[in-house]
Amino acid sequence: MYPKNAWYVAATPNEIDEKPLGRTICGEKIAFFRGPEGVVAAVENFCPHRGAPLSLGYVSEGKLVCGYHGLHMGCNGKTVSMPGQRVQGFPAVRSYPVEERYGFIWVWPGDAALADKATIPHQEWYDHPEWAFGGGLFHIACDYRLMIDNLMDLTHETYVHSTSIGQKEIDETPSKTTVDGTTVTTARYMDNVTPPPFWKLALRGNNLADDVPVDRWQICRFTPPSNVIIEVGVAHRGHGGYDAPNEFKAYSKVIDFITPETETSIHYFWGMARKFNPTDKALTATIREGQGKIFSEDLEMLELQQKNLLAYPDRKLLMLNIDSGGVQARKIIDRMLAEEQTAATAKA
Template sequence: MTDLSPSGATAKNMAYPLNAWYVAAWDHEVGRSQILSRTIAGKPMAIYRTTDGRPVALADACWHRLAPLSMGKLIGADGIQCPYHGLQFNSAGRCTKMPAQETINPSAMVSSFPVVERYRYVWVWPGDPTQADPSLIPDMFQMDSPEWAGDGQTIDVRANYQLVLDNLMDLTHEEFVHSSSIGQDELSESDFVVTHTDRTVTVSRWMHDIDAPPFWLKNMRDKFPGFEGKVDRWQIIEFEVPSTIRIDVGVAKAGTGAPEGDRSQGVNGFVMNTISPVDERTALYFWAFMRNYCLDSQLITTQLREGVHGVFGEDEEMLTAQQQAIEANPDHEFYNLNIDAGGMWVRRLIQRMVEAERSMTADAAVVGAVR
């Protein structure tokens, strides 16, 4: 039986780990025409590309007077110039030029954050750079695989990132928030299975011999014109720390073997989600809908992107209202239902990461005091 104790799942506990990979931007947002200003996990960053195309993320505050480097301009092959007094820094954050003096203060540096470009995203590591292992970037291979097609957008969420994770780990809310598109009674009536490791949580739900909701009926008819009849529907939600969720979704003609692995008589999509905390009250939500059918149809890609955008707009409204209620009721603890089992495990894994970092910081402080 799953332990649903409230540990780690209170309205107050909205912290985020720093030693983790977060998406800072779509790859097409980072270039040389302008410097991108983004705050990820409380760290303001100035993000740009070098002349050879490599993405760079520097602390968005000049060493001299903390002027935002994102307001400056790019210099040379990889440098950036402060807009206030003209100090120049290279992509490693080292000052290379100071105005009106030849000697450069050796302490003149700004932080340079580890960056990896993968799966159409630019990922940054806001914590200890010595721990930045690219192999820890969550698997989102559908984003750039030739066997999948699709697109997505970014939502500026006026809510804590863990509320977005809660929302995605329990899709029974579709029955009530998205009743006109993907919601149906069978969502809350069906059984689900929750499994987890030390870095992942998976929630699996199958609904057999049901009517396809409007969104999925349209997709079935895109692939199988004139489709009528019952379907088997699946939702397999896969979370990976600290904030990435892939949702394997779809429907297939009922009784054609989808639960056993044959999805040929259906349509399959992946809702790709990765959420980057800005601070404890706001987040950047990067999402895409990828499909493995009708790959050459830009029309379907656009229709799906706009359709999912409408669905997520309903989520955004609810999350904003929830955040406001949390702030208005600071002493209220979250209560948990059976449907919260996946989200509870997500919160546990995040809390373990946060507590491990706090312990390391405390240990370092003790060592420093002894020295």
């Protein structure tokens, strides 16, 4: 149901700074920890001695120590030692390609021989003086593709987020979906509208008037396996809209890294990178709080949607033109799954 030969965000660096972290990624139970010199490592969350979760242990001198009987595990999944025992002949548990980059821990749950760190998607906003970022993590009980559908069709904002980012012009303005290779883009441009409450706050955050007409844009980009980056913003009317100079607009990117846990649950890493007033930490905190409330509204809808789909597995869902972004994204995912199945069959 989910491609495994791909890079997924597994954690934020602070989650493994003090102790190991156990997390299921694409059905793989993985223990993350910091090995020698603090370099992140990932191994199967299974002690070869008695099957205890290695993530319940601790790290000592770059080794992952099982919290059950003290077995010492290396970053390569090979047992190093155990007090009073000869264990060097233990079979290795699986290790996973893992990389710390752009403020996240990325893992490759599939064939390690295919992992290429150069394919981790570049994040231009990370550690850049013109940008500020604030985000969080939600665990959501839904199929990861439902979240992709949600983010590629923002007409739901009018209803689910009516008090923050929703407005009737989202429904009234048609969007356009295009496909370029494995990138799906759904774009909507709304001219001469009143900014909703969240964007009034953002305008004030950039020292701009919030009581004047604006041009607003939403440009949703899906890239596999399950990443959606959304360019969003508003600009004072008459200054070029999306292309307006920074002094006339509030421009941001909504960051959505959707990592399958199981077939019906996800780790959802969300955030907003903004390109205005980046040194204002209070503004970062305020926007983060606002985004958290908005995404919490999605959480309830998606979890109940998933329950409905499980309760009525034979019901066919209807597709409209507003669903085109999600439909095209699913086609790309299906191709990836088919390619992995073909490769697996060839190896068998």
